Amino acid sequence: MSEIRANTVSDAAGTGPATLTKQSAAKAWAHVEMSPGSQSRATFNLSSFNDSGTGQFDLSFISAMSDQYYSMQLGSNGGAFIENISIMNTTKVGMQAYNYSSGVLTDLGINTIIIHGDLA
Amino acid sequence: MSTIRADNVAPSAGGTSTGLLEGLAKAWLQYLQSTPVVSDSFNVSSVSDNSAGNFTVNYSSAFSSSEHSRSLMANAGLFCGVVARSTTNTQFETQSDTGTATDTGNYGSFHGDLA
Numbered sequence: 001m002s003e004i005r006a007n008t009v010s011d012a013a014g015t016g017p018a019t020l021t022k023q024s025a026a027k028a029w030a031h032v033e034m035s036p037g038s039q040s041r042a043t044f045n046l047s048s049f050n051d052s053g054t055g056q057f058d059l060s061f062i063s064a065m066s067d068q069y070y071s072m073q074l075g076s077n078g079g080a081f082i083e084n085i086s087i088m089n090t091t092k093v094g095m096q097a098y099n100y101s102s103g104v105l106t107d108l109g110i111n112t113i114i115i116h117g118d119l120a
Numbered sequence: 121m122s123t124i125r126a127d128n129v130a131p132s133a134g135g136t137s138t139g140l141l142e143g144l145a146k147a148w149l150q151y152l153q154s155t156p157v158v159s160d161s162f163n164v165s166s167v168s169d170n171s172a173g174n175f176t177v178n179y180s181s182a183f184s185s186s187e188h189s190r191s192l193m194a195n196a197g198l199f200c201g202v203v204a205r206s207t208t209n210t211q212f213e214t215q216s217d218t219g220t221a222t223d224t225g226n227y228g229s230f231h232g233d234l235a
Binding site: 004024025069072 | 121122123124125126127128129130131132133134144145146147148149150159160162163181191192193195196197199217225227228229234
C-alpha cells in the first residue's frame with residue numbers, strides 16, 4: 001500500500017485545494033457546546049463562534065464556500081430535539097436546536113456540523 | 121494537470137494516516153424537493169422526485185456495497201429516513217412529526233467504498 005507523507009496538499013499552483021478523484025473531503029466541521037456554557041469545542045475551517053440566543057449559534061468560515069448550495073448535516077444530543085439550519089451562505093453557518101413537540105429553542109450540550117461542497 | 125496516486129496520506133513526520141479510500145465522502149448533495157432542483161452535488165447523476173417527500177438519489181459511480189453510510193439532513197424541522205438502498209442509489213422520505221410526507225430542503229453526504 002502506498003503512502004504520501006506531507007504537511008500540506010494543495011493544487012499545483014499551491015494556492016487552492018487539490019482535486020481528489022471520486023472522493024470529496026469535508027470542507028468544514030464543528031463541535032459546539034451550548035450547555036452548561038456556550039463555546040466551540042473543536043472546529044475545522046470555522047471560527048468566530050457566536051451565541052446568538054437560546055438554542056442557536058453561528059460560525060464563520062475561515063475559507064469561504066463557493067456558493068450556498070453545499071451539503072450540511074447537523075447533529076445534537078437530547079433525543080427530543082430537532083436541528084434546524086438557520087444560516088447557510090458562503091461565509092457563515094447557523095444552527096438551531098428546539099424541542100420538536102413544544103417548539104422551544106433549547107441549549108444542548110452537543111451540537112455538531114459537517115459540511116461538504118466546494119471552496120471559493 | 122499533475123496527478124499523485126496513493127492509498128494513504130500522512131503527516132510528514134509520520135503518525136496517523138488518512139485512508140483516502142475509506143475516510144472521504146464519495147458523494148454529497150443539496151436537493152430542494154419543493155422546486156425540485158439539485159442545487160449542487162458530487163457523484164450524483166440525478167435525483168428522482170417520486171412523490172411528496174419521497175425521492176431517490178442516483179449515484180454516478182456506484183458503491184461496492186448497498187450498506188454504505190448515508191447521512192441526510194432535512195430542513196424545516198422535518199425527519200428523514202432511508203426507504204430503500206442499493207449500490208447505485210438510495211431512496212429517502214422526509215416526514216413531519218405527524219408522519220406526513222413533505223417536500224423540503226435536503227442535505228446529504230455518503231461514505232463507503234466505491235465499486
